[in-house]
Amino acid sequence: MSELDLDLARRTLDAQPFSRLLGARVTRFGGGSAVLEVDVRDELLQQNGFLHGGVLAYAADNALTFAAGTTLGAAVLTGGFSIQYVRPGAGRTLVARAEVVHTGRRQATVRCDLVMVRDDGEEVLCAVAQGTVLPAAAPPSV
Known part of the structure; x- marks a missing residue:
């Protein structure tokens, strides 16, 4: 196994076409945690002008x-995850921001807090x- 580091995490994310479509980036990776960021743009909003819940779920996953x-x-x-939306994005x-709670064999x-950064830099929790x-x-051998 190659050494796990932020550069490898970024290359792995970049290998996901959907992640490239969203413009996602890994900004922290290591020691049981990871941070993923997505800049908001019009194509990612729902009809009321909030970030679409599917984008929040993607980021959590x-x-x-x-x-x-x-x-x-x-x-x-x-393996599976649940998400609770606490306020519109x-x-x-x-x-x-994800942190490992427990690792077994x-x-x-893992748990994840999803926050929106506002124009003034304030962070507001929108989902967990x-x-x-x-x-x-x-993969199966051929």
């Missing part, structure tokens, strides 16, 4: 998985998520 990857290794998959940047449990991440099985 990836932040949870990247954080778990720091403890389980690079090849991981989301309004601001200039979405920041998803077969899975990691928790999930499990599993080591990925080796």
Whole structure:
């Protein structure tokens, strides 16, 4: 396994076409945590002008998985997660901060706070998520 570091995390995220479409970036990675950011733009809003819940769920999913990857290794998959929206996403940047709560041999449990950074720099919590991440099985040989 190659050494896990921020550069590898950024290359891994960049290898995901959907992440490139959203303009997501990993800004912190290591020691059981990861931070993923997405700048808000019109294409990511819902009809009332708030960040679409699907973008929040995407950010939670990836932040949870990247954080778990720091403890389980690079090849991981989301086993499942739940998200609770606490207020509409309004601001200039979405920041998803994930921390590993527990890592065992077969899975990691991770939680994530999703905040919106407003124009004045204030951070407002808009959702919380928790999930499990599993080591990925080796792809079948042909």
